[in-house]
Amino acid sequence: MLITDPKLLTALRQLEIERRPGVRLASWTSLGIGGTTDLLIVRERRYLPDLLQLLRGQGIRHRLLGGGSNLLVADGELPWVALRLARIEPTVRIEGKSVWVDAAEELGRAITTCAKANLGGLEGLIGVPGTVGGALRMNAGAYGAEIGNLVREIVVYRAVCGRIDTLRAGQVRFEYRRASFTPCDILLGARLELIERPFREVVDRIHVCNFNRRASQPLAERSAGCVFKNPPGSSAGKLIDEIGLKGFRIGGAMVSDRHANFFINRGRATCDDMHRLIEQVRSRVWSAFKIELEEEIVVWVN
Numbered sequence: 525m526l527i528t529d530p531k532l533l534t535a536l537r538q539l540e541i542e543r544r545p546g547v548r549l550a551s552w553t554s555l556g557i558g559g560t561t562d563l564l565i566v567r568e569r570r571y572l573p574d575l576l577q578l579l580r581g582q583g584i585r586h587r588l589l590g591g592g593s594n595l596l597v598a599d600g601e602l603p604w605v606a607l608r609l610a611r612i613e614p615t616v617r618i619e620g621k622s623v624w625v626d627a628a629e630e631l632g633r634a635i636t637t638c639a640k641a642n643l644g645g646l647e648g649l650i651g652v653p654g655t656v657g658g659a660l661r662m663n664a665g666a667y668g669a670e671i672g673n674l675v676r677e678i679v680v681y682r683a684v685c686g687r688i689d690t691l692r693a694g695q696v697r698f699e700y701r702r703a704s705f706t707p708c709d710i711l712l713g714a715r716l717e718l719i720e721r722p723f724r725e726v727v728d729r730i731h732v733c734n735f736n737r738r739a740s741q742p743l744a745e746r747s748a749g750c751v752f753k754n755p756p757g758s759s760a761g762k763l764i765d766e767i768g769l770k771g772f773r774i775g776g777a778m779v780s781d782r783h784a785n786f787f788i789n790r791g792r793a794t795c796d797d798m799h800r801l802i803e804q805v806r807s808r809v810w811s812a813f814k815i816e817l818e819e820e821i822v823v824w825v826n
């Protein structure tokens with residue numbers, strides 16, 4: 525959606541919003557798929573209530589973009605604007621084992637900053653692309669680590685009531701690749717409780733995780749990570765592999781032949797290609813095993 529109303533454009537400038545008109549979200553997502561809209565980059569978080577009120581007043585919907593590494597976005601002109609939090613230093617503040625991380629910080633950078641302060645616990649998450657905000661929203665996890673387990677507090681802008689709240693760990697339920705926020709909550713940052721661990725040991729653990737990831741995932745290809753959640757007691761990738769779907773392709777979208785739960789954009793995949801591939805794979809897994817796969821990736825098609 526392209527904002528053209530001059531009054532609204534002036535108001536956005538007053539709120540210090542950086543507007544990038546008509547960006548292709550394909551360039552902002554790891555899958556390389558996504559249509560065109562205005563991208564609004566929010567510097568001053570205290571202006572979020574005014575911004576959202578302005579948009580609501582004009583009937584303009586929004587979506588919150590982190591690093592774009594878990595998203596399948598529709599093609600064409602999108603009927604909403606994308607918001608993104610600007611990265612503002614300092615993004616990581618360390619007080620003993622307690623670490624404040626800003627939602628706009630890249631997760632990988634936060635992990636290495638903590639490592640340099642002899643703090644571990646997040647090593648398994650190295651190689652998960654995207655931002656801290658996206659990781660909290662998705663309760664990102666890998667190699668035995670899950671970010672939700674380390675959260676002590678989260679600061680969140682609750683659009684429904686228009687206020688910024690600090691939630692304690694017990695007030696948020698973190699589950700496998702989901703957390704109990706409402707769709708319109710905007711996470712601003714979190715306080716994590718990390719583990720004291722010598723830098724060398726943290727780095728060794730990071731190397732092991734990197735090695736395992738490189739050995740099993742198509743990291744040179746465009747993907748959004750695992751498409752489906754693992755069903756209880758099983759692995760989505762294994763089920764897809766067992767029915768011979770590695771390399772299965774619809775248009776430019778293909779099941780990776782390296783990891784069957786990674787679907788890749790071979791260059792010109794459309795959202796529709798990817799969507800049809802997801803539905804085909806889901807339906808074939810159901811026919812073969814009577815297991816319904818649930819998407820892990822977030823789909824923005826309307």
Ligand SMILES: Cc1cc2nc3c(=O)[nH]c(=O)nc-3n(C[C@H](O)[C@H](O)[C@H](O)COP(=O)(O)OP(=O)(O)OC[C@H]3O[C@@H](n4cnc5c(N)ncnc54)[C@H](O)[C@@H]3O)c2cc1C
Nearest residue numbers: 590591592593594654655657658659661664665666711749
């Ligand atoms: C190669 C590759 C490997 C991956 N490996 C893993 C893995 O091992 N484990 C794993 O868990 N994931 C993995 N992923 C998926 C993805 O990286 C994670 O889900 C990541 O945490 C998403 O963060 P993001 O900032 O990119 O979020 P986005 O993709 O931008 O957004 C995802 C969701 O979070 C919401 N969101 C983003 N920021 C905020 C915020 N500040 N407040 C509220 N909502 C927000 C968005 O609106 C959207 O609903 C992988 C992806 C790739 C491409």
